[in-house]
Amino acid sequence: EAGVAQSPRYKIIEKRQSVAFWCNPISGHATLYWYQQILGQGPKLLIQFQNNGVVDDSQLPKDRFSAERLKGVDSTLKIQPAKLEDSAVYLCASSPGAFAYNEQFFGPGTRLTVL
Amino acid sequence: AQSVTQLGSHVSVSEGALVLLRCNYSSSVPPYLFWYVQYPNQGLQLLLKYTSAATLVKGINGFEAEFKKSETSFHLTKPSAHMSDAAEYFCAVSGGSGGYQKVTFGTGTKLQVIP
Numbered sequence: 001e002a003g004v005a006q007s008p009r010y011k012i013i014e015k016r017q018s019v020a021f022w023c024n025p026i027s028g029h030a031t032l033y034w035y036q037q038i039l040g041q042g043p044k045l046l047i048q049f050q051n052n053g054v055v056d057d058s059q060l061p062k063d064r065f066s067a068e069r070l071k072g073v074d075s076t077l078k079i080q081p082a083k084l085e086d087s088a089v090y091l092c093a094s095s096p097g098a099f100a101y102n103e104q105f106f107g108p109g110t111r112l113t114v115l
Numbered sequence: 116a117q118s119v120t121q122l123g124s125h126v127s128v129s130e131g132a133l134v135l136l137r138c139n140y141s142s143s144v145p146p147y148l149f150w151y152v153q154y155p156n157q158g159l160q161l162l163l164k165y166t167s168a169a170t171l172v173k174g175i176n177g178f179e180a181e182f183k184k185s186e187t188s189f190h191l192t193k194p195s196a197h198m199s200d201a202a203e204y205f206c207a208v209s210g211g212s213g214g215y216q217k218v219t220f221g222t223g224t225k226l227q228v229i230p
Contacts, residue, residue: 004158031216040124042205042220043159056217091158100147100209100216101166106158 025094
């Protein structure tokens with residue numbers, strides 16, 4: 001079975017520019033997560049989708065970050081405008097369900113550097 | 116509210132020695148607990164999970180963890196370290212409100228294996 005796909009793998013931008021990340025979850029997985037992982041820290045949840053609806057976006061900086069999951073499959077995460085502190089790895093994960101015992105399957109991540 | 120504390124951001128062991136990575140959790144509901152491993156430039160991969168079926172949980176690559184409710188701990192162990200075990204390890208606690216999973220990750224422990 002194919003894993004979670006993410007692109008691009010690396011991105012370097014100037015501050016105040018915009019950037020978008022794409023995620024394709026494992027087929028059939030209803031739940032999709034976007035995490036931000038700053039160097040030396042654990043992943044921090046940005047947003048969680050159940051099918052194409054948002055379940056939790058309490059830690060998403062909504063003034064600059066946005067995310068969508070069209071048709072309950074692929075998802076994009078956008079940052080506009082980027083700040084220096086947005087430099088991090090952005091991880092996408094998917095899960096067959098949203099129950100507390102469900103394992104999450106992670107993609108390889110997109111490493112963003114903001115100059 | 117839930118949280119995870121991983122003691123020791125860096126742990127070094129000799130090849131063949133015991134690996135012990137510490138994790139303490141806090142949760143207001145019976146928790147589900149996970150250990151994930153992250154190799155350089157890769158996403159997180161599940162090592163094992165506790166779902167209340169058994170307090171001693173065996174995972175992949177010879178790792179195991181024991182759930183101790185009285186100590187609110189879920190430490191990860193492996194009897195004999197291999198060079199290939201060098202990676203970063205994350206403990207995570209999962210609870211839920213409104214029926215949806217909410218996962219909180221620890222800050223991670225980087226394991227170095229010395230030949």
